[in-house]
Amino acid sequence: MTYEHILYDVSGRVAILTLHRPEKRNALNAAMVTELQAALDAAAKDPAVKVIVLKGSGEAFCAGADLESLQQLQKNTREENLADSRALMALMKKIYYHDKIIIAQVEGHAIAGGCGLVTLCDLSYAVPEAKLGYTEVKIGFIPALVSVFLVRKIGEGRARELLLTGRLITAGEAATYGLITQAVPAGEIDAHVARVAEDLCNNASGNSLKVTKRLITRVYDLPLDEALEHAAAENAVTREHADCQRGIQAFLDRQKLTW
Structure with a gap:
């Protein structure tokens, strides 16, 4: 454009x-x-x-x-x-x-x-x-x-x-x-x-930034229990994401990641 x-x-x-x-x-x-x-x-x-x-x-x-x-x-x-x-x-x-x-x-x-x-x-x-x-x-x-x-x-x-x-x-x-x-x-x-x-750009996962921003916008208006359930579900999904698996492995291996 x-x-x-x-x-x-x-x-x-x-x-x-x-x-x-x-x-x-x-x-x-x-x-x-x-x-x-x-x-x-x-x-x-x-x-x-x-x-x-x-x-x-x-x-x-x-x-x-x-x-x-x-x-x-x-x-x-x-x-x-x-x-x-x-x-x-x-x-x-x-x-x-x-x-x-x-x-x-x-x-x-x-x-x-x-x-x-x-x-x-x-x-x-x-x-x-x-x-x-x-x-x-x-x-x-x-x-x-x-x-x-x-x-x-x-x-x-x-x-x-x-x-x-x-x-x-x-x-x-x-x-x-x-x-x-x-x-x-x-x-x-x-x-x-x-x-x-x-x-x-270099020190945070793009997926983690996106999901964290989405969490902040979503949970504000939810009742506490519903907000916690939503957060738990996002937590579980994120653990399966390649960024999370890569990041945890690098942490365990004491390696510095550049995202």
Whole structure:
């Protein structure tokens, strides 16, 4: 697929997806949402890709919905707005349930829908200068879809504070809240994310990463006994997988594995 609003590159076993509308502060529109879904599908199907990094061009990570999209919302029918919301929902679910680990590299502000993208990633690193937040209530809108994921990630109390006030927080605060993994100085973030991605590629089984991510997403809403039964079943299946057998044998033989 030819991309207009994103860049898609593969380096080693890492796919790098770059939001590429710097003149619009990488604001989301329907075309970018579609392209992001296609790029995530491409990375999912590529056996050479083990980790995905999501980043932005220019000064911002992502400023949320662009002005043209917001203007169009005022003209849409309810059915059109529902279809648009479902397209964004599909993108969010694709990130959340993706088989491969997705890392957000946030080198500028991540606002509203842009902060939503960060929320969905498995790991996220941001420069201290970046501001993050969900500002929808300040324009009479609601942070509808992201609220479902944010409550899961940081808990109801923190989610209420951020979503109801629309307050922008620093990367340091975001790390304290559990919204991002860590704040990393601007001069170090490229190398830091590359090291994290390389470590995941070389020191963890691809199947183990996939199944562990799936466990985290599945067991959250299950009753305790049902969650434990699900975990036990996944445990039993994983023991039969070639990665597990190879990994245990290497451990017993005191050999260093490179996955």
